Amino acid sequence: MLADLLQNTLDGLAAGASYALIAVGFTLIFGVLRRANLSYGPAIMLGSYAAAFAFQNYGLGLIALAGICVFASVLAGAYVERLCFAPHRKGSAIAAMVASFALWMQLEEVAMLVMPKHLYAFPPLNQGGPLDFAGFTVRVEALVMLGAATAVCALVWWILYRTRFGLATRAVIESSRAAELSGISVPRVYIGVFALASAIGGLAGFLISASFEQVTPMLGMWSTLKGLLAMMLGGLGSLPGAVVGALALGLLEAHSQWYLGPQLRDLIAFLLLFVLLAIGPRWMTPSNG
């Protein structure tokens, strides 16, 4: 009984770490642009598809595949930024969001044209079985995921608080108009943030695909939904909040899956989001959101 609880908590934290990677990228984009990028998940999916393609055809190793994931995601992210967000920088948030949905359709169809099967194999991170700690099983992938999430958070913190680019980014988050007036190139900050977020997304896609050992076109919608859920649960636009929201989502899902099954697991996650939005606690609805 207690053992199940602990095992589920471990599994939940591992899932939460993967959500955290996605949510951090999502939140970076939302925090800076104040616009939701629905194509974020599909760009991640495209990165994983590119890597799966390289794996199928050239049998590349894991490091190369990770590089391809990141590179292709950044490329797809740049395309989305140019077409959906740069033109609407001062215009309509709805138009930008609908445009990003339109490109979601595109990215998904491109992936399915190049690789039309429903499912492609992706190499696992480790060939051996899960580790065993005093009766609890821990997958190596889970540890890597947690490590990667921690490292990425540290890296993002360092970029935001220790570099000139980070200073400019924080100024834009505070007020893009004031930042522009003080000589910061806002479009350049947008591109930088998009590249950073997409690179994080590419890494997340690599780790998620390697731990599922497969890629499907559903990865796009899955990533967008999980990222949005975690970002909203943690309070819109706050990076620590996104991490907390992601871990909470992972834990909630792991426990409700164990006790109630997969369908109710998803139902409960959406119910929680709906109820929280309806009640509107202060941390969920910051005034500048």
Added chain:
Amino acid sequence: MDDYLIGVLTNIGLFGFMALSAYLLLLAGEMSFGQQAFFGVGAYSGGMLTAMLGWPLPAAALAAMAMGALAALIVALPTLRLRGLYFAMATLAAAEMARIGFELLHWQVVVAGEPTGPDGTQGFRGIRWVFENGVEPGTYLAIIWTLLAMVVGLFIAMERSRLGAALRGVGEDPELSASLGLNVIRVKLAVAAAAGALAALGGVLYAHHNTYIEPRNFDIMLGVHSLAYALIGGLGTVFGPLLGVLVDIGLLEGSRVFQGYRMIVFGGLVALLLMVRPRGLLDEGTVQWIKRRFS
């Protein structure tokens, strides 16, 4: 008319209801990611009434619209004060709950020796009222387009009335509208209920056209597509959203030229169009210009 054309025109009509539902909410300043839920509520409740309980389609359609309006009110009440992404995400969460609800819905009765009714993820087959009552595809198409024309007529009448002004006022600036004495909450609830009923009407007609529905039909793709239709067609007139549907389903899906590339073409078209016309092809300015030209 050949069957293919009838099929395409039927689909344009069916998704026209969804596009108008999204348009109505956009006029009131609300972007919903969840209208697919009410399309689904209409499809499921209407299908259950005709296929399982033997109701005639017109009565089932009215009941389905009432169900859609009721469901929309249940979602609207707790989300009244939410805006922007918060509102979009709350409606998405509600719609995903509804979709999972359809997955969990198992209720079958034996009709003419066959178990009939929703069977979870296996879907709900045998919604055959239209076929059993000898309604030809062409006739069904005419029924759909007549209903759509009636809805368009209601929109035109509404936009000319004080109600239309109130609606756009609430959409533009709720605080200002409230200070002018408008009951913003009542307008928003009425809009939500009407948009829900409209989506449900589309849903019940869709279910009886396809004879088979499954929870997957009502996922976020449907909702965001409807939003995209309204937005690319334009927010200036009720014909804008219908133009949006026509471009996607009529031009791209209908003409077989783009087979396999439809989403790439449509997606690129939408993104490029929104760059030059962020409020769609037929936006308010264009509609004013056309009106001046022809009056």
